Amino acid sequence: MNEMAPTREQREARLEGMGCKRKRVEDVRFTQGKGNYVDDLKLPNMLHGDFVRSQYGHARIKRIDTTAARALPGVIAVLTADDLKPLGLHWMPTLAGDVQAVLADGKVHFQNQEIAFVVAENRYITDDAIQLVEVEYEELPVLVDPFKAMDADAPELRPDLAGKTVGAHGPRKHHNHIFEWTVGDKSATDEAFARADVTIKEMISYHRVHPSPLETCQSVASFDKIKGELTVYGTFQAPHVIRTVASLLSKIPEHKIHVVAPDIGGGFGNKVGAYSGYICAIVATIVTGQPVKWVEDRIENLSTTSFARDYHMTTEIAATKDGKVTGLRVHVLADHGAFDACADPSKWPAGFFNIVTGSYDFPVAHLAVDGVYTNKAPGGVAYRCSFRVTEAAYCIERAMDILAQKLNLDPAELRLRNFVRREQFPYQSALGWEYDSGDYDTAMRKAMAAVDYAGLRAEQARKREAFRRGETREIMGIGVSFFTEIVGAGPSKNCDILGVAMFDSAEIRIHPTGSIIARMGSKSQGQGHETTWAQIIATELGIPADDIMIEEGNTDTAPYGLGTYGSRSTPVTGAAIAMAARKIKAKAQMIAAHLLEVSEYDLEWDIDGFRVKGNPERSKTMKEIAWTAYNRPPPGLEPGLEAVNYYDPPNMTYPFGAYICVMDIDVDTGVAKTRRFYALDDCGTRINPMIIEGQVHGGLTEAFAIAMGQEIHYDELGNVHGASFMDFFLPTAVETPVWETDFTVTPSPHHPIGAKGVGESPNVGGVPAFSNAVNDAFSFLGATHIQMPHDAWRLWQAAQNLGA
């Protein structure tokens, strides 16, 4: 054999393991239109279901007449709440411990609420029949302003809860009150404020928006009456949870329910919850004996299945005169809409909003959140966000800028003075979290150097002078944002969904010839798990990523897991993958020792196999070990080479980042142009830099949309506005700024590979960067806080109000 042995570099490169910009496996099918999304499914005799929806925001239903609809040829069934009642399915539990009407039970609570489910032979006939269902309403007073929800004379929105003085999260103060959640030391915080040199107070609103993935929510349910088995294909970010919930609700044993999440066209939190469409499709397939498909249209998506944010945060900071923060006090009024269908771990009614102390060393803090009902769509999902972290980051980052303005300090300088310092990690926050690792000062200074921050401020000063002299009508804003996220839910002692603990899982099986199939409890919706999970395994086990197949989303084959949202896949599933691989590696080491006739302790790992310490010529590759594991295992060792790991993380992970946005605003038109956006992310160990940066681009674009125009708005009659792409701002390539990305690496000390998760960081940090840029631009004209969204109309108004 004269073949040159590959070099170490060649062996390593061949693996395409962690840290390399591996091209995506998924793209081969997606670029050819061969993805397999729910609406692509066509089962024999499949029917189509869709909803009759409420025209009103709040009304009593006097009569539903389905006669004409049922008489239409091709219509198979029309379900109303009365049809679901005998099954106990006219209401369903929400993730937040409330209940939600699957089909309106005598009354509607928000516009476009589901009233009846029409099932017909095809989607055209379904739509025809929907028009033929007659609903007679008696209008009721509408409540859309959360600040009026707890007025004495506010209409009672939830008579089904009448007399219930205690909700899922403690006492209710009013018939429209859901919960009050408090964290922190109130008296110590009050004392800090009493002693403070300087305080600021501002009501900072984060308006109602929607994740709006390009693919809406949809499902196909198919019941096999002979076997008593139910198969549900759906846009599920958490397929196993859907299976468990479906079993609990339908009483079909869990092993007879097959939930499959095929390719998902974006999730962003929209596809975590359980919606009426899923339930009705399941009931309809059981009733009709035929598969039933339900596909939302865009208006239904934007106006019914989940919203995000709608947090109104009265924020106060106490500080010394030289700019050291001494206390934080936040009260949140949380608008949850008509049902509390907030998608948070069940014990956390306001998610992880208590990360609101952010990146700063607040000695004391106190937080209170009041959740209220209004006549709006239910939800409160984590839109590219780890459970209200986005709201928290916006709150503190805006407030720090307001404090900087009051102290006449540069906002970056104020942050530098107050950061949790590197040597303070692990850091106990005043509101109860243990931050795992960070180096904020380095990240902030790197960002400032990258954009020539001092130069930008000097330019801004010159432009302001020019504006004052009337030489320009353009103002310049520099938005600084330094966020700390909390992701990776979660330690099961803290986090569960309806009692299901929030671990995650991986199963790795090496075949005799050394290729691998691996399955996880997570579910990619565009994050590229098929590519990156294989990279972790490749590095851990020395098998080329191209020889590793990743499969997710089929609950029959994948180990039980809690799914993908809240940037939890890398922190939790990623850890499970590494741990499962290490179980395999331990067995492989025993086999290698047997083959090389040495002690296990005489072996060391070397890229793609084990070698004898001090004698590297003697080695066995993982591929050779795999063959042996099946066909000639050492005596006493069971054959095979596979492992499963259920990973319950010891702590969350805390990614962070420094973002700087430079913006120019024309005061006469209100048009804002993002001149430059620099984003430095620290997500710990980086698995695939190409995918990380792609995620950052996408998250920043969503942040741009949210900050600069996106809004789901309700008028005083409860009519929803912004519920189509005509009105709901999704930026095109023309409006979207160019993104500059950068990074530092501070590994998580408790994660097996040190990774922290990144998908949501750009949304979390991006929104305050844009909003701070806008506010910074107007600050020299006297503005303290301008509410989002910052569309041209509102910015023009702001300029007018400030006399610009």
Next chain:
Amino acid sequence: MTDQIPVTMTVNGKQVRRFVDPRLLLIHFLREDLSLTGAHIGCETSHCGACTVDLDGMSVKSCTMFAAQADGAAITTIEGMANADGTLSVLQESFRQMHGLQCGYCTPGMIMRASVLLRENPDPSDDEVRAGISGNLCRCTGYQNIVKAVRHAAATINGRPHQEAAE
């Protein structure tokens, strides 16, 4: 029921004859009658462009056109874009190389639109690409790598090396 209308079209090079309801949308005809599920539905209001196909050389949002209106037309969908030997075309490969896609839902429409754009303007600037794909929404990528992918394809087609790697 309304009488069905006979239609004949060439779809991805093959002649197709069907009877369709007058109100059947082209996107449903392609996806359900022809099982060409590559074109997607994202909005039904012609904003998102996920349903974009090539119709007689033009980019058409197939959710806003009746199948009957396409009678006699030559249509290319994403399923007709790969090379004859089954390998990815330059444009498809460029999307992969430049990480121009994530969830893949907008991708067929983006590629179909970009292919017409490159026919009309074989060497577009960044701004020209951005304007050229502004009828197609993407929720995942922030467009930056899509722009790179289209320019990478243009460079490759023009026989020029494209240095810029995916971020």
